[in-house]
Amino acid sequence: MARTLNELRPVYVVGIGWHRYQNPGETPYVALGLTAIREALADARIEWPAVESSYVATALLGMASGRQMLRHLGASGAPLVHIENASASGSTAFRHACIEVASGISDVALAIGVDKRNPVRRSDTGIDHLADDAIVPFTHFALLTNEYASRHRVPVDDIARVAVKNHRNGAKNPNAQRQQERTLAEVLGGKKVSGSLTALQCTPVGEGAAAVIVASDEGIRRHGINPDRAVRVTASVGRSERVYPPGVGFDAALTRETVELALAEAKRSAHELDIIELHDAFTVEELHYIESIGLCPEGHGIAMLKEGALDIGGRCAVNPSGGLIAMGHPIGPTGVGQIGEIVMQLRGEAGPRQHRDALVGLAHMVGVGAVCYVHILERCR
Amino acid sequence: MQPIKLLKSQLYSEDPGAGRPADPILQGGRCRCGYVFFPMQVYGCERCGSRGNALTPQPLSTRGTLLASALVHLHADKSRPAPFTIVKVALDDGPVVRTLLADDSCDIVPGQRMTAKLVSLQRDDGETVFDLRFVAAG
Ligand SMILES: [Zn+2]
Numbered sequence A: 001m002a003r004t005l006n007e008l009r010p011v012y013v014v015g016i017g018w019h020r021y022q023n024p025g026e027t028p029y030v031a032l033g034l035t036a037i038r039e040a041l042a043d044a045r046i047e048w049p050a051v052e053s054s055y056v057a058t059a060l061l062g063m064a065s066g067r068q069m070l071r072h073l074g075a076s077g078a079p080l081v082h083i084e085n086a087s088a089s090g091s092t093a094f095r096h097a098c099i100e101v102a103s104g105i106s107d108v109a110l111a112i113g114v115d116k117r118n119p120v121r122r123s124d125t126g127i128d129h130l131a132d133d134a135i136v137p138f139t140h141f142a143l144l145t146n147e148y149a150s151r152h153r154v155p156v157d158d159i160a161r162v163a164v165k166n167h168r169n170g171a172k173n174p175n176a177q178r179q180q181e182r183t184l185a186e187v188l189g190g191k192k193v194s195g196s197l198t199a200l201q202c203t204p205v206g207e208g209a210a211a212v213i214v215a216s217d218e219g220i221r222r223h224g225i226n227p228d229r230a231v232r233v234t235a236s237v238g239r240s241e242r243v244y245p246p247g248v249g250f251d252a253a254l255t256r257e258t259v260e261l262a263l264a265e266a267k268r269s270a271h272e273l274d275i276i277e278l279h280d281a282f283t284v285e286e287l288h289y290i291e292s293i294g295l296c297p298e299g300h301g302i303a304m305l306k307e308g309a310l311d312i313g314g315r316c317a318v319n320p321s322g323g324l325i326a327m328g329h330p331i332g333p334t335g336v337g338q339i340g341e342i343v344m345q346l347r348g349e350a351g352p353r354q355h356r357d358a359l360v361g362l363a364h365m366v367g368v369g370a371v372c373y374v375h376i377l378e379r380c381r
Numbered sequence B: 001m002q003p004i005k006l007l008k009s010q011l012y013s014e015d016p017g018a019g020r021p022a023d024p025i026l027q028g029g030r031c032r033c034g035y036v037f038f039p040m041q042v043y044g045c046e047r048c049g050s051r052g053n054a055l056t057p058q059p060l061s062t063r064g065t066l067l068a069s070a071l072v073h074l075h076a077d078k079s080r081p082a083p084f085t086i087v088k089v090a091l092d093d094g095p096v097v098r099t100l101l102a103d104d105s106c107d108i109v110p111g112q113r114m115t116a117k118l119v120s121l122q123r124d125d126g127e128t129v130f131d132l133r134f135v136a137a138g
Helices: A029-044 A066-073 A089-103 A137-152 A161-170 A184-189 A217-222 A250-266 A283-293 A301-306 A334-347
Strands: A012-022 A053-057 A080-083 A108-115 A192-194 A207-215 A231-240 A275-277 A360-367 A371-379 B012-014 B024-031 B055-060 B064-072 B084-091 B096-100 B113-122 B128-136
Touching: A012 A029, A012 A217, A012 A334, A029 A066, A029 A108, A029 A207, A053 A066, A053 A089, A066 A080, A066 A108, A080 A089, A089 A108, A089 A207, A089 A231, A089 A334, A089 A360, A089 A371, A108 A334, A137 A192, A137 A283, A137 B064, A137 B084, A161 A184, A161 A283, A161 A301, A192 B064, A207 A334, A231 A250, A231 A334, A250 A283, A250 A360, A250 A371, A275 A334, A283 A301, A283 A360, A334 A360, A334 A371, B012 B113, B024 B113, B096 B128
Parallel strands: A053 A080, A053 A108, A275 A360
Antiparallel strands: A012 A207, A012 A231, A108 A207, A231 A371, A360 A371, B012 B024, B024 B055, B064 B084, B064 B113, B084 B096, B113 B128
16 A cells, blocks of 8 residues: 555654845856755754755756765765756655655755756657747736636736735745835736736746755754754645646646645645745736635635735735745745745744744645645644 | 648648638547547547557537637747737637637637637748638637
8 A cells, every 4th residue: 555755754854045046147056056055954953964865956957967066065975866847846856855764765865956047948749739839838827817817707906916915025035036025006017928917927037046954853863953943744745737627727726636635644624724835936826726725715816815814924824935926936946945934934933924823834836747746844743 | 722831731721621711620639538639649648548549530620719818918939929819719629729819909808709710921931821820700
């Protein structure tokens, strides 16, 4: 009988670190990644040789970038592997680091996401389409925005309020690429991109790094890590798209089934979630996914947003980091950075972004393909 | 009469029963399991994994219902100068397809009936080719 992560030995996040997400610049990826890893090691109060295995999430750096970065920590001989899974690369790296520790193969493992903006290269499948070259991600989500607004009879200007909330959160996050509060008028008045989407409703192009160190009880004991700051991973689920009925949004349907499995694994319900970090590359996605997660029925997301239920201090803080829209989406780091934000919140160390009494957090990413990864983390009591 | 040159002849063709300019039909496929897909392919059925004789070509009508549209304001690929409108149409025959609207100035709303026609384009080399574009059904 197959088992879930939560049925194996316990896994904890014990260290988190970032290099700030920023506009594309001259900083080499090696410097971005090392900054995040050293911050995570310092946070865990362990030295590099304690790390028994590394998972390097990167979508845009090309072949074998990890070792050229990790060698500057002191070449320990420990195994490393690269993970590419589109937007979910970081989440996938985190999952496999957790699996390695939960299985007992390692006691301490690293998930590091690092990326620079480079051209995306996708291979020819041999199957042509009518006009796929004309439908880039922002147009895919512009279509979904039009569909959501029409189906639920909501003004597209209300959908843009997701960006106002997430820019407000990002303004308080020193690791966010965009750290500026924006009014609804500023969001709506910005450069038009596709359909009703404006530039401030879309995730920015950027670069950066995020690192997370996971450990077993044995690893925590052996390296003298403070167990009070450890956050337990109580669910890890990865799924890929199936065939859904015509017209059903695959990202939302895939999210729904992946989250259901994760909540069952953690023995939690959606209403017990205090923190959610989700894939809001475009404003409408946040509404789709909170509805798929089960915070509210389909079409009711706008009402929750407008009453402040999704704010820090509301019923459930959604994207307190600023999300992909404000914190940014450098691809490889994003899913790892979500875990870091949830850990900060559950430890009560999120400073001006702190959501009160945060006990349970959920991290969600989708990646083109489509794939979906969901993790649940809980404060140890 | 000479057949017209199509930009993507593996995806659509002129309906042989139609007049000139002919209405297009889409080159879809059907699996023995009942799944209807677009475009036709022989790798294997996305629903059940069957291949070979299980997959047969299935011409699809371009008639359908508009699910969504988006006027694209920015597009990096210079070969597709913005603005242009993308439509997402649920075909009466099953699959959902996305491509360009023939005329950006045409006012369309989700729920309305759509169909496709062949539109002439001037290629860089000066040759005229026809591509499939959607229009509001009359
Ligand atoms: Zn089949």
